[in-house]
Amino acid sequence: MEPLKNTPLCAEHEKLNALMAPFGGWNMPIQYEGIIAEHRWCREKAALFDICHMGEFHFKGDIVASGLEDVFTFSVKSIPVGRSRYGFLLNENGGVIDDLIVFRLADDEAMVVVNAATIEKDFAAISARLCGGEFRDISAETGKLDLQGPLSREVLSGVVGPEIAAIPYFKFIRTKVLGVDAIVSRTGYTGELGYEIFLPAEKSAELWTRFLSDERVKPAGLGARDVLRLEMGYSLYGSDIDEATTPLEAGLEAFVNFDKAFVGKEALLKQRAEGVKRLKVAFDVTSRRSPRHDYEIHFEGERVGTVTSGVFSPMLGCGIGMGYVNPSVATLGAPLTITHEKVSMEATVVELPFYRGGSLRS
Structure with a gap:
């Protein structure tokens, strides 16, 4: 096994006595004070x-002539400068190599943000599809901090300046943070008002310390992040979507533009015409028990699917989860039974998001 990679903030996590664990090949903080408190x-x-x-x-380079326009399930050329767009990088079978976001920095410039565990695979796949332009992996030199929560705008305005208050959802600005060039984007993975800050990796610790000097800010680990994203019904790559899963099966067709060319399009059109053999559903549990990855999903005594994500939701006071089932039972209100060895819990198919009270669009 390859040794785990550390982010530039590893020493800061150790100072805070964070519980560290492997995630996507990285040594990452799972919690500090506790998952529920951080959530x-x-x-x-x-x-x-x-x-x-x-x-x-x-x-x-040229977005169209280089072939970048045909790489993803969405149009890059139609993204206005200063905005970003979410979608997929697919294989020939329509399976999800990764879900990602493209930031349109200029008419001839873009930044692609991908998941940690798929960096090398994504870079190779995208590079192979390009026939021009300059394409570089800047992951090692780039730091990224996410400030999320209803008070994040007030906090960030005090660090960056009042101009960030005007950034709409899924828009970003290029500005100075701690005296260096940075990108501040109003995006996130929590369902709350929030920002993602991209800056030189060597400035990450300084910005981390600056934020934590504000009593309104506390650090949160990947444990709280997972609960937050699942309450919103956001898919986690490697659990809810992967190369064996298509956007149609995952209920994410809204992020696929069939009016343009992209790798995997023919496979998706064929699947759409024939019908999917499984569908992702969301469900809540009638108790505080947490469904877990790989638990079985049953309907009327018959196994119909598998859980891909599940947690206890502090906001709903019950277990929630997502998983794939036979299309015949993928209907709102369908009664399910989630089982694992001697564990059994009753559940109901529900509509996403689970939690609707966030400050995301405030």
Whole structure:
């Protein structure tokens, strides 16, 4: 096994006595004070996440002539400068190599933000599809901190300046942070008002310390982040979506533009015409028990699927989860039974998001 990679903030996590664990090949903080406490702080105040493990690629050149326009399930050329777009990098079978976000930096410039565990695979796949332009992996030189929560705008304005208050959802600005060039984007993975800050990796610790000097801010680990994202029904790569799963099966067709060319399009059109053999559903449990990855899903005594994500939701006071089932039972209100060895819990198919009270669009 390859040794785990550390983010530039590893020493800061150790100072805070964070519980560290492997995630996507990285040594990452799972919790500090505790998952429930950190989750609530993000829902009520402002939580700070170390996301320096994520990957970033930089593209410079003609968006169309280079072939970049045909790489993803969405159009890059139609993204206005200063905005970003979410979608997929697919294989020939329509399976998800990764879910990612593209930031349109200029008419001839873009940044692609990808998941940590798929950096090398994504870079190779995208590079192979390009026939021009300059494409670089800038992950090692780029730091990324996420400030999320209803107070994040007030906190960030005090550090960066009042101009960030005007950034709409899924838009970003290029500005100075701690005297260096940075990107501040109003995006996140929590369902709360929040920002993602990209800056030189060597400045990450300084910005981390600056944020934590504010009593409205506390650090949060990947444990709280997972609960927060699942309450919103956001898919986790490697659990809810992967190369054996298509966006149609995952209920994410809204992020696929069939009016343009992309790798995997023919496979998706064929699947759409024939019908999917499984569908992702969301369900809540009638108790505080947590469904877990790989638990079985049953309907009327017959196994119909498998859980891919599950947690106890502090906001709903019950277990929640997502998984794939036979299309025949993928209907709202369908009664399910989640089982694992001697564990059994009753559940009901529900609509996403689970939690609707966040400050995301405030």
